[in-house]
Amino acid sequence: MSDKAIPSLLHNEDEKQPHQNCRICNKDLMNGEMYAIQKVFKNYPGQEKAQVLFDFAMCQQCMMEARAELSVESRMRIDRFMMDGLQGLESSGENPESRFENKQCTISGKPLGESQEYQVMAVCEGDRLMESPICLSDEILEHIQELLSEQSRDELNRFTENNFGWPPELKKALQDGDLVLL
Numbered sequence: 001m002s003d004k005a006i007p008s009l010l011h012n013e014d015e016k017q018p019h020q021n022c023r024i025c026n027k028d029l030m031n032g033e034m035y036a037i038q039k040v041f042k043n044y045p046g047q048e049k050a051q052v053l054f055d056f057a058m059c060q061q062c063m064m065e066a067r068a069e070l071s072v073e074s075r076m077r078i079d080r081f082m083m084d085g086l087q088g089l090e091s092s093g094e095n096p097e098s099r100f101e102n103k104q105c106t107i108s109g110k111p112l113g114e115s116q117e118y119q120v121m122a123v124c125e126g127d128r129l130m131e132s133p134i135c136l137s138d139e140i141l142e143h144i145q146e147l148l149s150e151q152s153r154d155e156l157n158r159f160t161e162n163n164f165g166w167p168p169e170l171k172k173a174l175q176d177g178d179l180v181l182l
């Protein structure tokens, strides 16, 4: 997959090109290290195109720091859930690439057009995709929120209160559960 260019769906919404900097620490992402793109979409009734609620890239270190705020058990539950989902997909003969191309949730197969909200994530290096983007529909996002323990919610709240490097709208999205950290 490493020969694949980042699809325009995952480009920086304002600049119409791949994200250049980490949204948290502003590090240059074109220097060859791995990073993740996170984009949250919302469908409004009567609107053909989903609206982008959040759109940013995050370097590996910032991602690890944020994720380290989750409790170990929450992280394990979420990882297990994602792994089971991806394994189930594989044994059904499908793969994340086809689900992405068909605009379906990677885990449930639900059409993203029928999902009130959905989140798309991709791991990239420079302007290339490292693996297929992962799309999560509303019911899967809700389920992942439910896998977060009380302890992790407290930790996320404390993290976002203390961590001034995070833009306010992203802190709020994390606290409100509009944004899921994988």
Ligand SMILES: [Zn+2]
Residues within 6 Å of the ligand: 022, 023, 024, 025, 026, 027, 058, 059, 060, 061, 062, 063
């Ligand atoms: Zn960073």
